[in-house]
Structure formats: structure tokens, C-alpha cells
Amino acid sequence: MAQDPDLSKLVAQIADLSAQGALDDWRWLMGRGARPLLVTAMGDAFVVKTEGFFSRAEVVYFLDTFTGTFVRTGLAPGDLPAALRTSPQAAGWLRVDLVRRLLDRGAKLGAGQCLSAKHPIVLGGNLTPDNFEPTDWQVHLSMLGQVHKQVKDLPPGSTIADIQGGDPE
Secondary structure, three states: OOOOOOHHHHEOOOOOOOOOOOOHHHHHHHOOOOEEEEEEOOOOEEEEEEEOOOOOEEEEEEEEOOOOEEEEOOOOHHHHHHHHHHOOOHHHHOOHHHHHHHHHOOOOOOOOEEEEEOOOHHHOOOOOHHHEEEEEHHHHHHHHHHHHHHHOOOOOOOOOOOOOOOOOO
């Protein structure tokens, strides 16, 4: 990833990753016991879960907030930093091409911010730089967790008239 933006520009600078409730709006997908390990500049998250019954181990998952998917990476938490520098998947996880375009257009993140789509991708938003703005990381995760929960059972191409805030249950 040497020709790509500095790794520090590809991850959100967050001091409070252990914030209460940071992943609450994604529990429907992840279950309990998951905690954020790292949030990317684009607002996706690497999440740690403990697995196993007799031999318990922490495993890293990737929460894709664009697609609303939660995928096991097979990495241990301590392996993530090296994987982000050398793994073939790293460019996709970190959305290097999109981050590069946003940085070229002057995007800057403050502490505790990630880049979030003004018009969510799952609702037909575009992957163009003008659709993204700096947003508080917890607001980003909460909003998209709620949106994905509300649209997860709709057939492709469904017309969406309204998105409700908060937990509809």
C-alpha cells in the first residue's frame, strides 16, 4: 500500500472506541458481545467478537456500512495492523480509491469523525466525492445501522417512501 494514502488517513482518529452503545444499532446483524476495534475513514468498522465454547478466541469481523454486511476476516486483533498494510483485501476494506479521491478534493476529518454518505448508498446514493461529508462516527454507525435494519427484508428495487428514526420495535 506504499503508493496509497498514509494509513493514518485511511482510519478515523477516534479516542472513545469503547463508547457505550457505539454498535447498538447493528446488534440485529452482529449479535451481542461485539466491540469496535477500528473505524475506517469511510465509516466501516473492524469489530472484535469472542468465539468458541471450550477454547475461546477473539476474532476480527468487518462491518461494511455501505452494504450492511458483517464478515469474519479470520484475523486475530493483534494481526489487524499488519494486515491493513499487506493484505490484498486491505485496499477494499479501507476503500483506498474513494478515500484518495476525497482527499484530492480537500476532505479533512476531525477527531472522532468519518466520511459518511449524505444519501446512503443502500438508498441509491452515489460513490462520488460530492456525496460524502465528515460526520461523527457514532452518528454514522447509528444512522446506517437503523437504515439497513429497516431495508434488509425489502426486495431489490423496492420504492422507499420513508425511513423512521429510532428502533421501530
